[in-house]
Amino acid sequence: MPKAVQREFGFALHLAQIGTRHPGAKVLKGFGSAGVLEVVEDFATDTYRAVYTVRFSEAVFVLHCFKKKSTKGSETPKPDMELIRKRLDDARRLAERA
Template sequence: MPTHVQDTFGFALHQAQAGRKHDQAKPLKGFGSAGVLEVVETSQDGTYRAVYTVKFVHAIYVLHCFQKKLTRGIATPKPDIDIVRARLKAAQAHAAGEGDGRD
């Protein structure tokens, strides 16, 4: 990812950790509430997306970062949505195990 894209995503995550929302962060469609957010950044190389969740009290989980390859439409491609769903499920399991001594 280009440096300015990394900077945007990093700042968005920093703001999420501080309990704030980046100006470019929007709820990812298909995930109900605003607990799963997406930041989209464009560069001359294409469009990049970072998806993270703020559903859990003790951590921000980055679920997926990728370059959108398709040039048609703005929807997130199904394979990427599938990755987000699987990683959200893993994050839920990890968050549920916090405090029991497991890492």
């Protein structure tokens, strides 16, 4: 992942930690609430995404960061959505233990 993209994602996560939202952050569809967000960054001819959750007061959990490879418009590919769901469940379990 290019350094410029990493910096922007890091800034978005910092804002989430202090209780605000990155201007480019939007709710990821399919999760029922504003608790799962994504930031999309373009670099050269590629698109990168960072998906995180602010559902738990204990921490901001990064669920997935990836280079979008799908040619189906802006839709998040099904394997990535499944991985995000699994990691959200893992985050929920971790938050319950804290």
